[in-house]
Amino acid sequence: MQFIEPVILWGTLAVVVPIAIHFWHQKQGKLLPWAATQWLLEKQQQQSRGLRLDNLLLLLVRCILLILLAVLLAQPILNWASKKPAITQIHLVQPNPTVADNFRFELAEALKKGERVIWANSTLEPIQADLKSSQSPGSFGPLTIQSAINQVNLSNTELHLYINNNQALADVPAIVVPSRFKLHSIGDSSTQPRPYIVVKNGRRLFLNRAGQLVSSPLLDPALKFQAEPTHTGPIHTLVAFKNVREQQTVKASLAALTDVYGLDLLVEEKSVPNQLYDWVLTDQLPANPSLKTLYVVSGTVQHPTTDNVITTDETLTPQTSGRVETGQLPEWLGELLIRHYGLASFTQPLSQQELNALFVPSAKPKTEQQAGLQNALFLLVLVIIGVERWMALTKNA
Template sequence: MQFVEPYLLWGALAVAIPIAIHFWHQKQGKLLPWAATQWLTESQQQQSRGIRLDNIFLLIVRCLLLILLAILLAQPILNWFAKPPAIQRIHLVQPSTSVTDNFRFELSEAQKKGEQVVWADEQLEPVSDQLTLPQKPSDFSPLRLQTAINKLDAKNTELHLYITANQDLASVPAITVPARFRLHTMPDSVTQPHGYLTAKGGKKLFINRAGKLTSSPTLDPTLRYQSAPAHSGTVATLVTYRNAQERQTVKAALAALADVYSLDLTVDERPVPNRQYELILTDQLPRKPSKQTLYIVSGIKQPIPFDNVIFTNETLTPQTSERVETGQLPEWLGEQFLTYYGLSKSKKSLSQQDLKALFVTSAKPNTQQEAGLQNALLLVFVGLLGLERWLALTRNA
């Protein structure tokens, strides 16, 4: 017999309580002098030595009640007659070329053994012998991974998971996996090339290995970058605010950003006809947002769902924004701009300790079997409780 909460069996030690009360109750009697005692013969007098147990059956019933209550709280699972299930080994693979290339030998060996090798998506699509990606691979995320794992039979599955250990996995508190689980990970730092922008004077704006934004004529030779810049040339910027102080504050922040990182920014306060703007900062909702433009909208409490529209409910003035008051506005604007063009800091791989804390094993018992056993024990408990009350009332104990 197994228990879901075995530590609650320590509650069975409470059986000592009714025993102690029983002996204490026996000591409550007092000796009273009785004149007729002298007329009793010695043969009629009974000598009592040691400890005498009265109402022993009632005491046993009360002890059984406490033991049975502890067993019920521990949630027993009866598996004496259950046959050991056949364990199926399943290999769950992240839809990524780098993952399949890195674990090609392991996956090929699993396929030769006839083991199930599937992609980590909602459909659990089988992986072909050539390990080619699905025709329409879905974006991999922790939520999609959890959905795929939930579709497996956790009790009868030995899961082998093949993923990249990037920081995106830590966007959820935990990922529940079967008790039989093995994780195969690879670092993600070398799988995707970094982006960069062109700046004034032939310089390039990029994130170096130390994670610092750098403006230099040459890229960091220790990292791999994209073959072409994410944006080259002048960054056409439109700054339109109804509040003149907010407009001046934002223009000053953009000037500081351009001066520090040699960004080639041209700032307009009014839209110029037939000019395509890469960056628009405003306090008004865009009616028809262009997909080629990054919008930073301030003072809006009800944002609209667009990937290229960033909202802040602050009015960007020193009196109304802590970000402006502390001088963090240029840095914040730069982060939004760099993230939009894919120049955000490279994500470090999760450590083994982080991965161990992220993936939580869970063994789900057979709920029907568990409910049936607990219902039977509950009936026994109710019966013993009724018997205990009847004995206590009839014997005045």
């Protein structure tokens, strides 16, 4: 038998309370007036040895009642009566070439065994033998991980999660995983090839060894970079706000980013049908957001479940936004952009203790099994309460 809340079983120690009350009640005794007390004077002068347990059955019923109540609150689960089902293996992999290459042997063995091996994206695309995804990885973060886990049928399965360990995982307080769970992560970020993007005039935009964003004609030869840039050429940007002042403020911030880092932003103010934008800044939540597009939505308190949709409840004007008033809007937009392209993922990885605290297992027993046992225990508690009250009233105890 297992318990969902085993800590409450310490409540069974309360069984000492009725026992203590019982002995204290007998120690005090009761005065019964009787005319022939002179015949008992000699008997009263004798010392009474030992303890007498009056109403022993009532005491036992009260003790059992407290123990059953503690067991009921601990929510027991009976799993010995049913045959344990076969456990299947599911491998959920971050759509990142570095992660796939690092765990190539484990994933190849899982594919040989016929186990389910899938990419952690919106479509849960099956992984082929070449370990290459037909989709762009897009923005990947803790919300993407949680969304992929929620989509997988985890009944009678053991989940294996393969991810890149970085500080971005700590953007959420916790990631809920099943009770059968194993984490496989790349802990040393220094050995991973860094991403970069190619901006105006062929300049490379990347993070240097100090973690600073650099725009340079050549990549740093002391660092290891990916074979291909994450993005090349103009960044198609849509700026569409109903508020004219907000529209002007955002466009000015994008112009400042272009001057500092040499970004090649192709800004449009009206949406073109069938045009896939790289960056959309607006005050309207997208109906069908693309994973390849970074959305920055102002003036909303809703929180989407995808990492590429960033929302803020501020209207981006100097009168309504602290970021705009203090001149931090260009910096904030730049951080969102480099995170979207993965440039900021090469920070100090989380420690093992931080990772263990981040992934919280959720044990969900079978609802029918738990409900049946809970109802039976609750009915038994009610019956024992009725028996205890009847015995107490009958014996005036």
